[in-house]
Every structure is written in C-alpha cells, then in structure tokens.
Amino acid sequence: MKKKLLIFIFCGFCLVAFKLQETIFFTEPINWPKANYDFSKNPLSAQKIELGRALFYEPMLSRNNTISCASCHSQYTAFTHVDHDLSHGIDDRIGTRNSPALMNLAWHKLFMWDGAINHLDVQSLAPINHPDEMDEKIESVVTKLQKSKIYPGLFKKAFGDTVITGEYTLKAISQYMLTLVSANSKYDSVMRKQSTFTAQEKNGYNLFKKNCSSCHKEPLFTNLEFENNGLALDKSLNDFGRMKVTKKNSDSLKFKVPTLRNVEFSYPYMHDGRYKRLSDVLKHYTEKIQTSPTLAKQLQKPIILSSNEKVDLIAFLLTLTDKEFIFNPKFSYPKNIFLPKPQE
Amino acid sequence: MKFKFFILLNLYFLFIQNTLAQSEIVTTLNFIPKFGNAALILNDSTYPKNNGDSIKIESLKFYISNIEFLNNDKVIWQEKNSFHLVDASSATSMKIKLVIPPNITCNKIRFNLGIDSLVNVSGVLGGDLDPTKGMYWTWQSGYINFKLEGKSKKCKTRNNEFHFHLGGYQTPYSALQSITLNINNPEKISVVIDLQKLMNEIDLSKQNKIMSPSSEAVFLSKKISQLFSIK
Numbered sequence: 001m002k003k004k005l006l007i008f009i010f011c012g013f014c015l016v017a018f019k020l021q022e023t024i025f026f027t028e029p030i031n032w033p034k035a036n037y038d039f040s041k042n043p044l045s046a047q048k049i050e051l052g053r054a055l056f057y058e059p060m061l062s063r064n065n066t067i068s069c070a071s072c073h074s075q076y077t078a079f080t081h082v083d084h085d086l087s088h089g090i091d092d093r094i095g096t097r098n099s100p101a102l103m104n105l106a107w108h109k110l111f112m113w114d115g116a117i118n119h120l121d122v123q124s125l126a127p128i129n130h131p132d133e134m135d136e137k138i139e140s141v142v143t144k145l146q147k148s149k150i151y152p153g154l155f156k157k158a159f160g161d162t163v164i165t166g167e168y169t170l171k172a173i174s175q176y177m178l179t180l181v182s183a184n185s186k187y188d189s190v191m192r193k194q195s196t197f198t199a200q201e202k203n204g205y206n207l208f209k210k211n212c213s214s215c216h217k218e219p220l221f222t223n224l225e226f227e228n229n230g231l232a233l234d235k236s237l238n239d240f241g242r243m244k245v246t247k248k249n250s251d252s253l254k255f256k257v258p259t260l261r262n263v264e265f266s267y268p269y270m271h272d273g274r275y276k277r278l279s280d281v282l283k284h285y286t287e288k289i290q291t292s293p294t295l296a297k298q299l300q301k302p303i304i305l306s307s308n309e310k311v312d313l314i315a316f317l318l319t320l321t322d323k324e325f326i327f328n329p330k331f332s333y334p335k336n337i338f339l340p341k342p343q344e
Numbered sequence: 345m346k347f348k349f350f351i352l353l354n355l356y357f358l359f360i361q362n363t364l365a366q367s368e369i370v371t372t373l374n375f376i377p378k379f380g381n382a383a384l385i386l387n388d389s390t391y392p393k394n395n396g397d398s399i400k401i402e403s404l405k406f407y408i409s410n411i412e413f414l415n416n417d418k419v420i421w422q423e424k425n426s427f428h429l430v431d432a433s434s435a436t437s438m439k440i441k442l443v444i445p446p447n448i449t450c451n452k453i454r455f456n457l458g459i460d461s462l463v464n465v466s467g468v469l470g471g472d473l474d475p476t477k478g479m480y481w482t483w484q485s486g487y488i489n490f491k492l493e494g495k496s497k498k499c500k501t502r503n504n505e506f507h508f509h510l511g512g513y514q515t516p517y518s519a520l521q522s523i524t525l526n527i528n529n530p531e532k533i534s535v536v537i538d539l540q541k542l543m544n545e546i547d548l549s550k551q552n553k554i555m556s557p558s559s560e561a562v563f564l565s566k567k568i569s570q571l572f573s574i575k
Contacts, residue, residue, distance in 0.1 A: 041467065118485040121467030125475055129482035139476045166476035170468040245484060247517075247558075
C-alpha cells in the first residue's frame with residue numbers, strides 16, 4: 001500500500017517537473033532585478049507567444065492594412081525605426097517622436113517617452129489608435145482578425161476560444177514582447193566572467209560608471225525614470241514630455257531614460273531622434289547641456305571627456321550589442337504562419 | 345476505504361453547493377436615463393435646455409462597479425467582479441442582474457460610477473472592461489468612466505458636436521464617484537439618471553469637449569453622481 005503511494009507521489013512530481021520544464025519561456029538573467037510584469041495574470045504559453053508574434057508582424061492592425069508593429073520596430077535594428085528622426089506611420093504620416101527600441105520590457109513600469117501608458121498590455125492600443133501611426137480602432141482590428149483565415153484557429157490554440165476579443169489580442173502581443181529579452185551582449189559575458197574587455201573597453205566602462213550609469217543603470221542600462229537631459233526645446237515640436245501626462249511643471253522636458261543596450265543599432269538617438277551618431281550624443285553631454293529648473297541633478301556639473309575618452313566610451317557602448325537578440329529567429333517574421341509551405 | 349469516503353464527501357459538498365445555488369435569487373438593477381420628465385431617446389429626440397438651447401443626445405455610456413447592499417451603513421452583500429458597462433443604446437446593458445441571497449434586509453445600495461485606480465493599472469481585462477468597448481483611452485492609459493455625446497447649435501464645433509469623456513484615476517484628477525441611494529427592498533431597483541440637471545448647468549458654447557483627466561472632468565463627475573435617484 002505504502003509502496004503504491006510512493007510511486008504515485010513520485011509520478012506526481014515527475015508530472016509537475018515536466019510541466020514546469022514546458023512552461024519556462026521567460027527567465028530573469030542572473031543578477032538582474034525582479035521583473036515588474038505580473039506573469040500570473042497572463043501566464044506565458046508557446047501558443048500565445050506564437051500568436052503574439054504573428055500579431056506583431058500583422059498589417060491588419062492598421063486602418064488600411066499596410067503598417068504592422070514591426071514597421072517601426074524592426075528586429076534587425078533592435079526593434080526600432082532607424083534612419084528617421086521622427087518615425088513615420090500610415091500614409092507616410094510623420095509622428096512627433098522617435099520610436100523606442102523594444103527589449104527587456106518585462107522590467108518596465110511605464111511606457112512611452114512620457115510614461116503615458118501604465119501597463120505593457122495596453123501599450124499597443126496607443127500606436128494602433130494614433131492617427132499618425134496605425135490609425136485604427138481595436139474594435140475593427142478584432143473584427144478583421146475574426147474574419148481572417150488564420151487567426152480564429154490561432155486564437156483557439158492559444159486561448160481555447162475562436163471568439164477573438166481585445167483582451168486576448170493585447171495579451172498575446174504582450175506575451176511576444178515579454179520574450180524580447182536582450183541579455184547576451186559582450187558586456188553580459190564579461191559580467192558572467194566568460195570573457196574579458198579590451199583595455200579600451202575597460203577604460204570606457206570605467207568612464208561609463210563615473211558619468212552615465214546613475215541614469216543608464218546596469219544591468220538594464222536605464223533607471224526607468226524620467227529625466228531632463230538638457231536638450232534644447234525643438235520649437236517645431238514643443239514637446240515637453242512627461243509634463244503633458246502629469247500636468248506638473250516639475251516634469252517639464254522630462255523623458256524616459258532609454259536603455260543603451262543595442263545602442264549601436266538603435267540610432268537615431270533621443271526622443272526626437274535629433275542625433276544620428278553616438279559621437280553626437282557624447283558631444284551633447286559634454287558641450288550642449290541646456291540648464292533649466294528641471295535639469296537632471298547628475299548633469300548640473302559638466303561632464304568632461306577628452307576625445308580619447310569619448311572613443312573609449314563608445315567602444316564600451318558597442319559591447320552592449322547583443323547579436324543573439326538581433327538575429328534570434330524566434331523573434332523574426334513568422335514565415336511558418338504567414339507563408340505556409342504548400343502541401344506536397 | 346478512504347477512497348470511498350472521499351467520494352462520499354465530494355458528493356456531499358456538491359449537494360450542499362447545489363442547494364445553496366438554488367436558494368439564491370436574481371434581482372435587477374435597472375437604469376433609466378431621462379431628460380427631465382421625458383424618457384431619453386438617443387439620436388431622434390430633441391430636448392430643451394434652460395437657456396433656449398436644445399440638444400440631441402447621441403451616446404450615453406458609463407461604468408457601474410463594486411455594487412454593494414448595506415443595512416444601516418453595514419455592508420451585507422458585495423457583488424464579485426462587479427463591473428458593468430451601462431449603454432443607453434443597449435436595453436440589456438441597462439438591466440444589471442444581481443444574484444443575491446434570499447431574505448436579506450438592507451436599506452441602501454452603493455456603487456461606483458467609474459472604474460477604480462487598482463483596475464486602471466491592471467493591464468488589459470475582458471468582458472465589459474475589454475478595450476473594444478470604446479471606454480478606454482489609448483494614448484494615456486485609463487478607463488473613461490462616463491461618456492456623453494450629442495449635438496447642440498450652441499457648440500461652434502465640427503457638426504455642432506459636444507463630447508464629454510470623463511475619467512482619470514490619478515490624484516488630483518481622480519474622477520471616480522461613489523453613489524449611495526436609499527432603497528426599500530433589494531428585489532427590484534430602478535435608478536433614474538436625469539441628464540437635464542447636468543445639461544442645464546453646462547454652457548455648451550463655452551464647454552463642449554472634455555477628453556482627458558482634468559479638474560473639469562472631476563467637477564463634472566461630481567455633478568453627475570448627483571443625478572442618480574431611486575424611481
């Protein structure tokens with residue numbers, strides 16, 4: 001009797017272990033802070049992530065079925081829109097900000113340059129609805145998906161329901177975005193003691209820790225806060241950032257501190273994409289800081305870097321490039337869904 | 345032996361659960377939108393305002409949440425997952441079915457007009473809270489608690505339209521309102537919402553568009569909470 005019970009318990013353990021093995025789609029890298037996203041409210045599954053991936057690349061999310069999330073968040077450029085200072089959307093309309101690079105979103109609490117969005121799940125509603133981006137309503141996205149050939153089946157696999165809702169659609173997109181973790185750059189392998197910096201990179205890292213890391217805090221390379229980094233106001237945009245959301249003067253000209261991971265690919269830089277090269281950015285911090293009442297306290301004292309030091313600092317920033325992330329086939333256009341092989 | 349005992353125990357609980365379910369009653373919380381003494385009819389009817397203006401109402405939608413019954417200020421019943429979108433264009437949405445225990449004694453009903461801050465920061469939700477219901481702001485996260493749209497010649501806007509989208513969950517612009525009404529018995533409750541009182545206080549030539557959290561939105565939300573009364 002006892003023996004049977006033991007066998008039963010053992011089988012139970014195996015089953016649980018197997019289940020766990022199956023459901024790990026997200027892990028916090030060693031020595032990283034705890035993720036902010038509450039996975040218990042949207043437990044990851046292979047089917048939901050796959051559906052989210054399809055939706056991320058789905059142009060039906062836009063009014064005239066031309067623009068997908070990937071249009072402005074291309075994997076090969078760290079999930080952002082390069083070459084344009086301000087990102088363009090539907091009918092070549094131009095927005096007012098530079099699209100942010102998407103990675104490590106599970107750690108973020110507020111989204112957008114001004115933090116207007118309070119949860120990853122509702123983030124996608126903003127670009128879907130924005131007249132310069134996708135100019136569509138989530139209601140009609142759901143209707144279009146429902147009428148399509150592939151989506152009722154994909155939603156059934158993911159949520160056990162062929163009836164598509166806004167909740168399912170947005171949760172699936174979140175799931176895919178949560179898997180976009182970049183933690184395998186040279187910097188990361190040095191931190192894990194699996195490789196070493198060159199002398200130049202090491203010097204750059206020391207300069208980084210001295211001058212940059214209080215806002216671009218390791219390991220996410222952002223403190224996730226809103227700061228005024230001394231950019232002169234662009235009068236053609238009159239973008240005061242966070243103040244528009246909080247209506248507080250103390251938030252004037254503050255924007256979310258962006259991550260520097262994969263910064264090699266995520267040009268142009270700043271909320272309005274005014275700088276094309278990393279050297280322009282360093283020039284800003286060393287020479288062009290505009291003082292104003294809300295200027296970040298870290299920038300009150302000038303940052304002084306020699307031209308050699310700037311080169312070293314950039315050498316360090318390039319160690320934040322994560323090729324495994326940029327070229328990970330799991331994140332790319334889901335050919336298997338959109339372009340199924342003809343049956344032989 | 346033990347196994348049989350477990351089965352019996354389970355059957356017993358099932359039985360109890362069933363009898364409990366049978367002993368619950370369904371009551372209706374019925375919302376009746378009015379304009380003064382007239383029933384509110386969307387789109388077609390024109391309603392007079394106090395300043396010679398006349399208006400048409402095209403959309404009236406609001407969230408009712410956290411419904412509770414009280415007896416002498418003590419909560420005796422609370423609805424679970426209590427979120428209801430009341431939409432004047434949908435007759436069924438205006439009759440909220442509540443499953444309550446029989447023979448409860450209560451003399452007040454309390455509910456929120458709008459969605460509380462906790463839900464507002466909980467990401468995407470389904471049912472009446474699904475963002476496809478048109479009651480979620482996309483460019484700045486948060487639910488619209490109360491939506492009233494219509495037309496008036498006084499509005500020097502496109503198509504003479506007015507839009508009041510009231511919401512906001514963060515201080516100092518929290519628009520959520522708690523409403524308490526006296527009732528005799530919980531079995532059938534009809535709540536009138538009279539828009540005339542509200543519209544008579546708004547000069548549509550000056551105020552015809554609110555679409556973000558603001559002190560104006562909070563002010564109007566307070567006014568709106570006073571429009572509710574038991575029929």
